[in-house]
Amino acid sequence: MSEPVYIIGIDLGTTNTVAAYAEIPADPGRAPDIRIFRIPQLVDAGVIEKRDLLPSFILVPGPHDLPDGALALPWEEQGTTAAGEFARNRGAEIPHRLISSTKSWLCHTLVDRNAKILPWQGLKDAGKLSPVEASAAILRHIRNAWNHEMAGDETLRMENQEILLTVPASFDAVARELTVQAAAMADLKHVTLLEEPQAAFYAWIDDAGDRWREMVKKGDLILICDVGGGTSDFSLIRVSESGGNLDLERIAVGDHLLVGGDNMDLTLAHAVSLQMAVSGTRLDAWQMNGLWHSCRQAKEKLFSSPDAAEAPVTILGRGSGLIGGMIRRSLTRDQVDQVILDGFFPVCERTEKPGAARKHGIQELGLSYESDPAVTRHLAYFLSRHQTDENAYLSPTAVFFNGGVMKAPSVRRRILEVLNAWRPEDGGLVREIAATDLDLAVARGAAYYGLVRRGQGIRIRGGLGKSYYIEIGASMPAVPGLPAPTKALCVAPFGMEEGTRARVAEQRFVLIVGEPVCFAFLESSLRRKDAVGQTVEDWEAEGIEPLTTLETTLDGEAGTTVPVALEVNVTEIGTLEIWCVCPETGRRWKLEFNVREKGQCLGAS
Amino acid sequence: MDDILKKFSPRLFFITGLIMILLLAGIGATAYFGLNQLDLRASALLGACPESEATRAFSDFMIFLKETMPIYGAAAAGMAFLLAVLLIWIAGRSVLKGLLKTSVQKSSVPKKPGDSKQDRQERIAADRRLYLHLLSVLQREGRLLDFFAEDLAAYEDAQIGAAVRNIHENCRRVIDRYVGFRPVMEQAEGQSVTVEQGFDASALKLTGNVAGEPPFRGTIRHRGWKAGNIELPELSGGRDAGLIAPAEIEIA
Numbered sequence A: 001m002s003e004p005v006y007i008i009g010i011d012l013g014t015t016n017t018v019a020a021y022a023e024i025p026a027d028p029g030r031a032p033d034i035r036i037f038r039i040p041q042l043v044d045a046g047v048i049e050k051r052d053l054l055p056s057f058i059l060v061p062g063p064h065d066l067p068d069g070a071l072a073l074p075w076e077e078q079g080t081t082a083a084g085e086f087a088r089n090r091g092a093e094i095p096h097r098l099i100s101s102t103k104s105w106l107c108h109t110l111v112d113r114n115a116k117i118l119p120w121q122g123l124k125d126a127g128k129l130s131p132v133e134a135s136a137a138i139l140r141h142i143r144n145a146w147n148h149e150m151a152g153d154e155t156l157r158m159e160n161q162e163i164l165l166t167v168p169a170s171f172d173a174v175a176r177e178l179t180v181q182a183a184a185m186a187d188l189k190h191v192t193l194l195e196e197p198q199a200a201f202y203a204w205i206d207d208a209g210d211r212w213r214e215m216v217k218k219g220d221l222i223l224i225c226d227v228g229g230g231t232s233d234f235s236l237i238r239v240s241e242s243g244g245n246l247d248l249e250r251i252a253v254g255d256h257l258l259v260g261g262d263n264m265d266l267t268l269a270h271a272v273s274l275q276m277a278v279s280g281t282r283l284d285a286w287q288m289n290g291l292w293h294s295c296r297q298a299k300e301k302l303f304s305s306p307d308a309a310e311a312p313v314t315i316l317g318r319g320s321g322l323i324g325g326m327i328r329r330s331l332t333r334d335q336v337d338q339v340i341l342d343g344f345f346p347v348c349e350r351t352e353k354p355g356a357a358r359k360h361g362i363q364e365l366g367l368s369y370e371s372d373p374a375v376t377r378h379l380a381y382f383l384s385r386h387q388t389d390e391n392a393y394l395s396p397t398a399v400f401f402n403g404g405v406m407k408a409p410s411v412r413r414r415i416l417e418v419l420n421a422w423r424p425e426d427g428g429l430v431r432e433i434a435a436t437d438l439d440l441a442v443a444r445g446a447a448y449y450g451l452v453r454r455g456q457g458i459r460i461r462g463g464l465g466k467s468y469y470i471e472i473g474a475s476m477p478a479v480p481g482l483p484a485p486t487k488a489l490c491v492a493p494f495g496m497e498e499g500t501r502a503r504v505a506e507q508r509f510v511l512i513v514g515e516p517v518c519f520a521f522l523e524s525s526l527r528r529k530d531a532v533g534q535t536v537e538d539w540e541a542e543g544i545e546p547l548t549t550l551e552t553t554l555d556g557e558a559g560t561t562v563p564v565a566l567e568v569n570v571t572e573i574g575t576l577e578i579w580c581v582c583p584e585t586g587r588r589w590k591l592e593f594n595v596r597e598k599g600q601c602l603g604a605s
Numbered sequence B: 001m002d003d004i005l006k007k008f009s010p011r012l013f014f015i016t017g018l019i020m021i022l023l024l025a026g027i028g029a030t031a032y033f034g035l036n037q038l039d040l041r042a043s044a045l046l047g048a049c050p051e052s053e054a055t056r057a058f059s060d061f062m063i064f065l066k067e068t069m070p071i072y073g074a075a076a077a078g079m080a081f082l083l084a085v086l087l088i089w090i091a092g093r094s095v096l097k098g099l100l101k102t103s104v105q106k107s108s109v110p111k112k113p114g115d116s117k118q119d120r121q122e123r124i125a126a127d128r129r130l131y132l133h134l135l136s137v138l139q140r141e142g143r144l145l146d147f148f149a150e151d152l153a154a155y156e157d158a159q160i161g162a163a164v165r166n167i168h169e170n171c172r173r174v175i176d177r178y179v180g181f182r183p184v185m186e187q188a189e190g191q192s193v194t195v196e197q198g199f200d201a202s203a204l205k206l207t208g209n210v211a212g213e214p215p216f217r218g219t220i221r222h223r224g225w226k227a228g229n230i231e232l233p234e235l236s237g238g239r240d241a242g243l244i245a246p247a248e249i250e251i252a
Helices: A085-093 A102-106 A131-149 A173-185 A196-215 A261-278 A285-304 A333-344 A375-385 A409-422 A441-453 B002-048 B053-108 B117-142 B144-149 B157-178
Strands: A006-012 A016-023 A034-036 A039-044 A047-051 A162-167 A191-195 A221-227 A232-242 A245-253 A310-315 A327-332 A398-402 A431-433 A467-473 A486-492 A500-512 A516-524 A535-537 A545-553 A561-570 A576-581 A588-593 B192-195 B216-219
Touching: A006 A131, A006 A196, A006 A441, A016 A131, A016 A441, A034 A441, A039 A085, A039 A131, A039 B117, A102 A131, A102 A173, A131 A173, A162 A173, A162 A196, A162 A441, A173 A191, A173 A545, A173 A576, A173 A588, A191 A196, A191 A441, A196 A221, A196 A232, A196 A245, A196 A398, A196 A441, A221 A375, A232 A375, A261 A285, A261 A327, A261 A333, A285 A310, A285 A327, A285 A333, A285 A409, A310 B157, A327 A333, A333 A409, A375 A409, A398 A409, A467 A545, A486 A500, A486 A561, A486 A576, A500 A576, A516 A588, B002 B053, B117 B144, B117 B157, B144 B157
Parallel strands: A006 A162, A162 A191, A221 A398, A398 A431
Antiparallel strands: A006 A016, A016 A034, A039 A047, A221 A232, A232 A245, A310 A327, A467 A486, A467 A516, A486 A535, A500 A561, A516 A545, A545 A588, A561 A576, A576 A588, B192 B216
16 A cells, blocks of 8 residues: 555445545644545436535446446446435335445344345345445545546545544444454555544544634533534533643544434424424425425424524425425425434433333344434433432533534524433533534544544543443352353443553463354443453443354364453454454454344353 | 659659669669670580581671670660659658658648537537536526516516515525626616726716716716636536426326
């Protein structure tokens, strides 16, 4: 690989993908401009235009869905799939050919993420992609577009640049590993991962320049509230001081919540269509789609002009009945407030928990959308779960918004209102740290972080966002009829930093060579104080959850045994590696994550 | 082409001549040497058996050869030489002429797209498609053509108004994206402005009492429009250039 010329930040989002880039300065003291890479993409059959956002949708068309040559791109004459705006728009008409929310599939533990399962519920004959391949297809489009637009010679090709790829803070070690695999599949072999909320905050630091030090102070606890099109993500950053300098540390991350702006618009559309049904107007799928778009526009209009009491929602008639077949309603401010603010951001107590999932006899195995759409209740739960002891409410002193939904001032106001109602009596008002561009911030921040890694600007300390364990048998007499009790052994603690390694010295395993080895791999986003080697009994009650299994087959003389210790390595690029190491001979075997359906195996002992 | 031919033909003539002279000299020398040898053998034969009839006839023939060859032989060879040079020269020249003609024909056809009939047709089709493209987007996102195709007499003003709001909003967004139009004059309508000497007559249209030389004083009646940013799309695929929007058929 030649020396990179650019740092490229890619925000591989659930609904939109953005790429930003900055030239690596020859003089390290100078901060370069960060620019958005306008991505050429199909916007209609055979029409290529540039857009800031690449919608994260992939169309896998059948033989009769598109005219010949409709998917031709300047860099690929005979394309078989499309990514971007055209994929999204055409895919709405043929949903069984459309892959969406790829990223959420990537962290879905109930499916095999290397199996060709997408489009979910697609036709049998269709060329399907695995979640990893689908993510790779989006990245490949960006790489090809970059190489077409920007790369005059070999050294400027994207493969040879430094790439920062953002992932949700809630992504576990397996999903991160799969993201890196997807990038490698798209020929991007040198990527570094970064958490999205952190990236958004970096973008703010870049915008604020040196003034950011005046805008936050020692002791601040900043809540990053990122509500995008498809997912919501929370993180907490603590501001401390060491040696006269402000220090930023990410101290907690939330779970992956499948609720976002698209749900809100769809809920509005359903509310309006229910009204129509009452008055006898039934909508077909095409009209429903039109209603969805119209509701989004009406919502944005109401949110951006605080004086308007209502905004029209119009569905034009199809074909020649444009005016005659038109359906017209209006969306009132009360309705929007009721559906969006009270439905998704209700005022609630800080002790509330999200409503439990309604149990159906047979749960459909699709993406597990949140059964409780109330973002504020998820927020309350997030804060209360991460408080260090029973009574010490973790009170944010400032909040930083990101994501398209947060463009609406009334939504931001509502969250501030709720946070202020939760704060302890002696606490000051929770203030808002104003972000500049909510759609593009993550990609820009990722590029900024690339510069930070080269020694310019402040770095948020973070490390692992979760603690990881493996399941081992407890040394207790077995009781017939009951499963043998197990313990969780901490192998990688919360906050373990990139580029460090640790060895679990307390526990040795004796493994048989030539036979598959399997460990149950567990995670916890709550236990933040466990150290390497610590064991937790009755772990299921202590907030530790099974994640997947770790597997390998030891090579060597079959049938012999070898004593090993576990070694954990948090790589520079932000992934987790677990190795079996034989202390006597120094031989090492890497344990691989199982990315198939959640597997079970008995803990080795 | 004629130039090359003019330069080439004397050279060809000279080279052919030179080669032929050398060739002829070689043949002459060989013939002379051979004849001498033959004569020597003949004299020896005559000495050995002078009475033989055959020997005498042979000796006479040798004497005839020795007398005639240098004169008639040289003349005949000279004629043959001239004829050969002439023939080779003419043949070489005509071959070159033909070669030059075809190669010039080839190189004088430029390999630019657009000059062959097919390329030209493709370019015209692409231009036509690009010309209709904006209309195609206005229809797709704003239903503009559907609106034009409506018979407005059949509807109430309020109904039309409601539809227009929607169409206006969507079409406006398309126009903003593709053209980003903005006024030519930054000042507000109704303001008075001075038109300086050397103004751009295509951007400012003067009406009313225009007499004498600038500067003129006048009032802005229309601010004009110009495109802010034009970003042309790239079009690919062999779609019919005249197509604006495809028909939609729902498969049950």
